[in-house]
Amino acid sequence: MSAAxxxxxxxxxxxxxKVMAERAxxxxxxxxxxxxxxxxxxxxxxxxxxxxxxxxxAIGCSVFLYNYLLVDSxxxxxxxxxxxxxxxxxxxxxxxxxxxxxxxxxxxIGLAEIMHCANRGERVSVVFVNNTVYGMTGGxxxxxxxxxxxxxxxxxxxxxxxEGMPIKMAEIIAGLGGTVFSARAAxxxxxxxxxxxxxxxxAFEVQTKGLGFGFVELLSACPTNWKMNPVKANQxxxxxxxxxxxxxxxxxxxxEGGVC
Amino acid sequence: xxxxxxxxxxxxxxVAHGALAAGCRCFFGYxxxxxxxxxxxxxxxxxxxxxxxxxxxxxxxxxxxxLGAGACGIRAMTSSSSxxxxxxxxxxxxxxxxEIPAVIVxxxxxxxxxxxxGPSQGDYYQSTRGGGHGDxxxxxxxxxxxxEAFDLTMLAFDLAFKYRNPVLVLGDAIIGQMKEPxxxxxxxxxxxxxxxxxxxxxxxxxxxxxxxxxxxxxxALAGQNRHLQEKYEAMRDEIMAExxxxxxxxxxxxxxxxxxxxxxxxxxxxxxxGKKVGLFRPITLFPFPDAALARLAKAGKKFLTIEHxxxxxxxDVRLAVRAHADSGFFGVYPGDMPSPEDFExxxxxxxxxxx
Ligand SMILES: Cc1ncc(C[n+]2csc(CCOP(=O)(O)OP(=O)(O)O)c2C)c(N)n1
Ligand code: SF4
Numbered sequence: 042m043s044a045a046x047x048x049x050x051x052x053x054x055x056x057x058x059k060v061m062a063e064r065a066x067x068x069x070x071x072x073x074x075x076x077x078x079x080x081x082x083x084x085x086x087x088x089x090x091x092x093x094x095x096x097x098x099a100i101g102c103s104v105f106l107y108n109y110l111l112v113d114s115x116x117x118x119x120x121x122x123x124x125x126x127x128x129x130x131x132x133x134x135x136x137x138x139x140x141x142x143x144x145x146x147x148x149x150i151g152l153a154e155i156m157h158c159a160n161r162g163e164r165v166s167v168v169f170v171n172n173t174v175y176g177m178t179g180g181x182x183x184x185x186x187x188x189x190x191x192x193x194x195x196x197x198x199x200x201x202x203x204e205g206m207p208i209k210m211a212e213i214i215a216g217l218g219g220t221v222f223s224a225r226a227a228x229x230x231x232x233x234x235x236x237x238x239x240x241x242x243x244a245f246e247v248q249t250k251g252l253g254f255g256f257v258e259l260l261s262a263c264p265t266n267w268k269m270n271p272v273k274a275n276q277x278x279x280x281x282x283x284x285x286x287x288x289x290x291x292x293x294x295x296x297e298g299g300v301c
Numbered sequence: 302x303x304x305x306x307x308x309x310x311x312x313x314x315x316v317a318h319g320a321l322a323a324g325c326r327c328f329f330g331y332x333x334x335x336x337x338x339x340x341x342x343x344x345x346x347x348x349x350x351x352x353x354x355x356x357x358x359x360x361x362x363x364x365x366x367x368l369g370a371g372a373c374g375i376r377a378m379t380s381s382s383s384x385x386x387x388x389x390x391x392x393x394x395x396x397x398x399x400e401i402p403a404v405i406v407x408x409x410x411x412x413x414x415x416x417x418x419g420p421s422q423g424d425y426y427q428s429t430r431g432g433g434h435g436d437x438x439x440x441x442x443x444x445x446x447x448x449e450a451f452d453l454t455m456l457a458f459d460l461a462f463k464y465r466n467p468v469l470v471l472g473d474a475i476i477g478q479m480k481e482p483x484x485x486x487x488x489x490x491x492x493x494x495x496x497x498x499x500x501x502x503x504x505x506x507x508x509x510x511x512x513x514x515x516x517x518x519x520x521a522l523a524g525q526n527r528h529l530q531e532k533y534e535a536m537r538d539e540i541m542a543e544x545x546x547x548x549x550x551x552x553x554x555x556x557x558x559x560x561x562x563x564x565x566x567x568x569x570x571x572x573x574x575g576k577k578v579g580l581f582r583p584i585t586l587f588p589f590p591d592a593a594l595a596r597l598a599k600a601g602k603k604f605l606t607i608e609h610x611x612x613x614x615x616x617d618v619r620l621a622v623r624a625h626a627d628s629g630f631f632g633v634y635p636g637d638m639p640s641p642e643d644f645e646x647x648x649x650x651x652x653x654x655x656x
Contacts, residue, residue, distance in 0.1 A: 093503035097369065098513075107511045113501040115372040116513035118395050121365040124357065128369025129501070131353035132327055132377065136503045154365070157358035 071271025073261035120151020123158030162219025180266030215291035221253035252299025313338035319454030324491035326352030364392030374500025380406035394433030398514030402461035420474035421635035550579030591621035598622035
């Protein structure tokens, strides 16, 4: 076989979406922030939203999202991305507005902002990366930290009596009146990543169709602060996280014309 | 609106009308006395004007909504009173850091803490020193009449965009609640190009824009702070103050906002009795009209600063006049309502002071 014909047989499975910067990310090996970024980038491209997207970035390891996702972006204070997104969407209703937030950001300091944004049915999409820990600040306990999980601020393991139960955001958001779509996926294997993309697509569609608020929780690894290698971290998602945070759709009114 | 139309308005309403006339199209609020007339007016006015009104879940959220709308280059505003403005400081610091234009109205009430809902000037430090974390300043405009509440609110939007910076309108419960006739000004037509070089609107075919306050690269934050400081220095072009009978005055009373106006009545009364007193009323509290005060000090005037607090602006007055004079201070306790008569004795005492 000649070299030329070998080349012809190559199948290009996927390319870097052009909306992603051609640069290495700062994330730790095995971190799923990169996977989540990639899914968002693919969808913005496939859904032809790149040119009209305004991204609201949050505090945490993903604060540099704007260095990787080449769209107009504004940086929000810790937890306030849903309020900032509300302002953006009200100011520019024709734009596609996205927030990207970690669990410390969204489920702790920003709990009021996310719940009210959802409840108002703001036409925005929220990507919620749940890695059960505060990554950027060095692995402290998050509202989503699992019972028994050790972090730097619950060194003996999270204890229900002391720290309460891990908070289930996809379920909580589903219970709010303005939510049109709320779901949870995981990023630990190809099958789950495919499901994550499907959920994200629906969440984005409920915005583009003007139906209301869309929310997707993504169970993600933080190998560094879990003190695990990437493979073990992926396994932990399967064996420890998914049993407590079940995957699936918690609310989907996208076929019922949304909430208004 | 007909030409030369006059309306009989409360200060709060004047602020709201001023914002509307200035082209404000997004308002984010949360109820707190004594400024509720503003969100109440805006809840209808914004919608009628084709804009947006959101009653946010908190002042924190309202200020961050403002941040989002401001980043899009839209004329937007929030209003509140002291405890609410404390909550807004997080977003105000971020807006200053990331150079987002916005107008924030504070109808100052008595503090600290929950205090009371009566007038006070206890938020002077908070307003003029940045208020939130970091080295930053906001332009601060202090109306002393209902007409000024209208005019200065209109001006606040122009200044916010001119400097890409949050602008504070600092009134108090007196200004907010009293009624006066206001000469209405015609609504401005906001240029479609406003903020075109930086605002977020979806990147289209150009390069993406990032509006942020995080600067981690070596020297980047220092560079941003240098740039911000230069901007604050340039704001000195906006300095405004009212001088009333200061020319031949031996004693100049320095007071702003509603206290400035009450003090003006006292000055008038004392003038009628032949006393050589005058009034200097700063209208921009940041930048502070220090050069004008220094000129008066050099001309040998004595000073008495009167505030509805326990001594805040007096620091700025003393800094301005220090080479030639000092400023005495008379403070009205937040929680007390002063009358022009209350100022007579302290002014006469200051007039007798050696220097
Ligand atoms: C008001 C405020 N409080 C605290 C911090 C410090 N801080 C930075 S990132 C972070 C936690 C982020 O955790 P998470 O949202 O889970 O994101 P991750 O880093 O895990 O991706 C905290 C507490 C901050 N930046 N602002
Ligand atoms: S600390 Fe955790 S969340 Fe942050 S980049 Fe590393 S692995 Fe990812």
